[in-house]
Amino acid sequence: MITIPASLLRRVYDHTEASYPYECCGLMIGAIGENKEVHAFRTCKNLNTERAHDRYDMDPLDMLRVEREFENSPWDIIGIYHSHPDHPSRPSQTDTDRAWPAYSYVIISVQKGTVATAQSWVLNEGERKFYEEPLITGDSK
Amino acid sequence: MSSVTVKIPTPLRPLTSGQAEVKVEGATVGEILQKLDAQFRGFGDRILDDGKNVKRFVNVFVNEDNIRDKEDLDTEVKAGDTISILPSIAGGL
Numbered sequence A: 001m002i003t004i005p006a007s008l009l010r011r012v013y014d015h016t017e018a019s020y021p022y023e024c025c026g027l028m029i030g031a032i033g034e035n036k037e038v039h040a041f042r043t044c045k046n047l048n049t050e051r052a053h054d055r056y057d058m059d060p061l062d063m064l065r066v067e068r069e070f071e072n073s074p075w076d077i078i079g080i081y082h083s084h085p086d087h088p089s090r091p092s093q094t095d096t097d098r099a100w101p102a103y104s105y106v107i108i109s110v111q112k113g114t115v116a117t118a119q120s121w122v123l124n125e126g127e128r129k130f131y132e133e134p135l136i137t138g139d140s141k
Numbered sequence B: 001m002s003s004v005t006v007k008i009p010t011p012l013r014p015l016t017s018g019q020a021e022v023k024v025e026g027a028t029v030g031e032i033l034q035k036l037d038a039q040f041r042g043f044g045d046r047i048l049d050d051g052k053n054v055k056r057f058v059n060v061f062v063n064e065d066n067i068r069d070k071e072d073l074d075t076e077v078k079a080g081d082t083i084s085i086l087p088s089i090a091g092g093l
């Protein structure tokens, strides 16, 4: 299960809508565990400019910066979000092929420029398969 | 010998008993990763190809520098350096 405060999720949606028709990505920071809680997010650069409409490749320097920013906090990078322009919020084969265990992968479907659905997925590494986890929109603190 | 701090990303922490960072001594990145592999069973398999190169979908930084832009596993480290192991994050439709 992953809980994202409504106000944060809205800002993530803003990022995905502003990036439409291209894919965008970012990192979610929060408390690790069975029940993840997102406390912050950071937008990251999609380095795949040639196929930005259907691929993302997160800039590793952005990830490094986020890791450093939160290294002395009680939080960690707990997941990744990315958008699917005009496609459902289900993981693609590419998503599965490149997925890492433990992280939550929040996929946001943006239809004609407006967020339609969002779902969160976690990789089962043994099966190399994504399973959906409940995405709870919490109250803003 | 230089003691450096190695940052472990969330997906690899089951291998380090949950530790987010580990202090290791060594002169090069390669030496440090070998020591981590000796200390934590299965660690090397996750980040190294045949023990010689960093896997394609893993990034290793010494402070702010990607070792691919330096001397890869031969990149030297000095006391107080921070090595970050970061999964490469990608996907699409």
Ligand SMILES: [Zn+2]
Pocket (backbone or CB within 6 Å): A082, A083, A084, A090, A091, A092, A095, A107, B091, B092, B093
């Ligand atoms: Zn995707």
